[in-house]
Amino acid sequence: MKMKNSRRIGIILPSEKYEKLSKKPDPDIKKMVSLYEKAAMKHNSSLCFFRIHDLKRGKKVIKGFVKANQGYKLRKVPIPPVIYKRIGHSRHDLPLLQSLRGEGKILFNFYKNNHKYNMWKIVKLNKFLAKHQPDTKMANKRTVREMLKKYKSLMIKPNRGEVGRGIMKIQQKASGKWCLYYKNNNKWKKKYFKNKLPKLLLNRIKKPHLVQETIDLAAYHGKPFDLRVSVQKNQLRKWQVSAIFVKVAKDGQFLTNMGQGATAYTLQQILKSHPSLTLEKIEKKIKTFAIKLAKHIASHKKNMADFGFDIGVSKQGIPYLIEVNHISDYPAFSIKNGKLLNREWKKVFTTPIDYACSFLS
Structure with a gap:
């Protein structure tokens, strides 16, 4: 038929x-x-x-x-x-x-601006949510110096970008010197400096970049992790958390992007043996936080039906919004060799269709 x-x-x-x-x-x-x-x-x-x-x-x-x-x-x-x-x-x-x-x-999922700094400013309008964002500025010579005086570790990232491309990190060492971590020809490099900012850094931030305080992320077997939280509108046209993917960085790396070699796990897998974070408390806290985020951002972006929030959890269990993804590549997290890796991740594919069907005549 x-x-x-x-x-x-x-x-x-x-x-x-x-x-x-x-x-x-x-x-x-x-x-x-x-x-x-x-x-x-x-x-x-x-x-x-x-x-x-x-x-x-x-x-x-x-x-x-x-x-x-x-x-x-x-x-x-x-x-x-x-x-x-x-x-x-x-x-x-x-x-x-x-x-x-x-x-x-x-x-x-029609929007006019998904620049990271624009999203940071939208979230900052909500007093509760604003407390759960890293300190962030547009990067230039002055703001990077200001942030170095406040924090011992900073992230530098393109104002527009995906899968972790172009991200750099600045960290203070025990000697007092700073170390800039950056990628060149797909390999991580280090550049040490004391007072004068490296030319490489200054050249890169000529294009729009952010400078952010580094969140001290909770770790899994010594490797930092954060969460991709799928928040979607369902058949009732209400926001729901469809799935939580945990992204664990590769050994010796600080980036948790799947495109940078991270591995996806369920929250249960990560927290079942965690010494200080309990599954029930963290899951409830993350879901409540993510729904508040979706509702607030959607009040400024009327046509959104799907957000993929990158949320970091500090070692004290406090959630921090790292990034807002307007379009999330769920197959990269959940499907391998034609198989769904975990049944609870199925909803990220079925919920959008349920929602869309609610508008059909």
Whole structure:
């Protein structure tokens, strides 16, 4: 039976994931879309997968992948009435996305600015949440020097960036000297200095960067960890915590990004034998904190349906917001060789479809 377009949801994928749906699908992408499809079938709905640049202003149809008897086939279909965006966008895409909304399409995860410092300022507007952010400034020669006087360890990160690329760290050593940790040709390097800031650092912060105090993260077997907390709108159009992924840094490293070699665990795996942090207390604290964050940020960004918060937990069990991800790459955490690594992570794929289906006629 042919599915009516009024019951179809559009999913905008990154190009690399879209390409893996053609020919012989990548097993991890195949698993991801099968979870989406099963959720849609539950609501008597179907899906169409396409890229952001497949959309053309004024066009009523789109070429995208739809489920066929065997795998996924490219088909021309009317642009779906509800579109769930699973990719970031640039300012050049804004007129196109705005035109879709002007035509009456419902578009989720549409925003105008996801710069890290802008997010920090939004969160700072809430007195409670502001206490759970690291001290942060836009990086320049003056602000870096000011922060070095206040803290013994700092993080320098691009104002826009993903998977930990371009992040540097400055740490004071016992000798009183400072050490700048940075990556060059994918290898970590060190540069020591005392008073004069390294030229390499000054050159990098000519482009917009943040300078932040370093949160003394809790550790797992001596390796720092933080949490990716998925907060999504559900079928009742309420915010819920769909999953918590724990990202544990590689041996000898301080970055917990999956793209930098971190490993994903469940919170239960990490805290079951932790000497000072108990699962029940931390889980409740994190969920309450994450929901407050989502509600507050969504009051400033009306079209968001999905946040991936990077939340650090101090050694005293205090949660700190490290970063707000508008688009979270959940397959990187939860799927390997075509299999879901943990059943409790399934919700990050089914909840968006449940929410989107609540808008279908």
